[in-house]
Amino acid sequence: xxxxxxxxxxxxxxxxxxxxxxxxxxxxxxxxxxxxxxxxxxxxxxxxxxxxxxxxxxxxxxxxxxxxxxxxxxxxxxxxxxxxxxxxxxxxxxxxxxxxxxxxxxxxxxx
Amino acid sequence: xxxxxxxxxxxxxxxxxxxxxxxxxxxxxxxxxxxxxxxxxxxxxxxxxxxxxxxxxxxxxxxxxxxxxxxxxxxxxxxxxxxxxxxxxxxxxxxxxxxxxxxxxxxxxxxxxxxxxxxxxx
Numbered sequence: 001x002x003x004x005x006x007x008x009x010x011x012x013x014x015x016x017x018x019x020x021x022x023x024x025x026x027x028x029x030x031x032x033x034x035x036x037x038x039x040x041x042x043x044x045x046x047x048x049x050x051x052x053x054x055x056x057x058x059x060x061x062x063x064x065x066x067x068x069x070x071x072x073x074x075x076x077x078x079x080x081x082x083x084x085x086x087x088x089x090x091x092x093x094x095x096x097x098x099x100x101x102x103x104x105x106x107x108x109x110x111x
Numbered sequence: 112x113x114x115x116x117x118x119x120x121x122x123x124x125x126x127x128x129x130x131x132x133x134x135x136x137x138x139x140x141x142x143x144x145x146x147x148x149x150x151x152x153x154x155x156x157x158x159x160x161x162x163x164x165x166x167x168x169x170x171x172x173x174x175x176x177x178x179x180x181x182x183x184x185x186x187x188x189x190x191x192x193x194x195x196x197x198x199x200x201x202x203x204x205x206x207x208x209x210x211x212x213x214x215x216x217x218x219x220x221x222x223x224x225x226x227x228x229x230x231x232x233x
Contacts, residue, residue: 002155034212036219038156045206045223046148046156052217089156093216099172100146100218105155 003028004090004103011109017078020106022090023071028101030071033093037066037075040087040105049088050075077108085110113137113222117207120227123197127231131192133207133224141165141185144210146220147192149203149229157203161210161218162190175201197231204228 005023012018022035029035037050048057050066053073063079073092077084090103119131133145146161160181161170169181180193190207205227208220 031216033216034219038220040150040156045225046208046220047223048219048221051211051219051221057221087155091156091158091219093218095216097173099170100158100161102148102156102158 002104003094003097003101004092006088006090006103006106008104009107009109011111012080013111014080014082016080017076018080018108019077020075020088020090020108022073022075022092022103024073024092024094025071027096028071028092028094029068029073031095033095035066035068035073036091037064038089038091040089046089080110082110084108113209115207115209115222115224117205117224117227120205120229122230122232124233125198125231127197128193128195129197129229131194131205131207131227131229133190133192135188135190135207135209138209138222140188144218145183145190146208146210146218147181147190147205148208148220148223149201149205150226151200151203154203159205160192194229197229199231202229202231 038046053068054066117133147159162181178196183190207224209222211221212218
């Protein structure tokens with residue numbers, strides 16, 4: 001049971017928009033801790049996609065965007081492409097446990 | 112170019128020990144916290160441990176507290192994870208990651224190693 005809750009899977013056709021939610025609580029996202037997003041392709045290291053709720057590192061396309069409100073955050077992917085098929089994880093800091101926490105992960109499938 | 116190279120994984124019996132290493136380059140190592148994150152087979156990412164830039168502060172997930180120990184040698188640009196009293200549930204790919212962010216509440220992991228597999232089995 002992850003501290004941050006994500007849907008197990010989302011899917012969309014090429015070109016469509018999908019969103020992945022990340023729901024936390026008053027001890028993490030709701031306490032003001034930033035939310036960050038990662039992509040994990042099989043056999044590769046996780047890749048940082050979004051940091052500080054909505055900032056993209058250099059090289060990450062602007063088709064990806066992040067937002068945060070209250071105790072939740074979301075990652076949006078517009079213009080879905082086959083290369084977006086991967087597992088996505090949100091991450092934040094939890095003051096109750098005194099450590100960093102990840103969501104359970106969401107598998108994105110391109111139909 | 113930032114590089115993070117983790118190593119030291121292998122097969123170990125329950126109750127055994129293993130030490131992972133992570134050599135970093137391409138950035139001012141002594142100015143950044145470093146972390147270990149793992150992923151068990153079929154599971155999601157799990158934060159394991161973080162060490163501050165100067166090595167004074169260390170943080171552990173409850174699942175490894177008292178069994179794992181993180182350390183660093185800034186003269187060698189290397190961070191270590193000493194794993195003792197290993198259990199079957201510690202079986203995972205372990206990733207070393209560079210931490211970024213101005214406060215604990217803002218830390219994220221911007222560069223990752225390729226991962227090293229730890230298998231705990233008799």
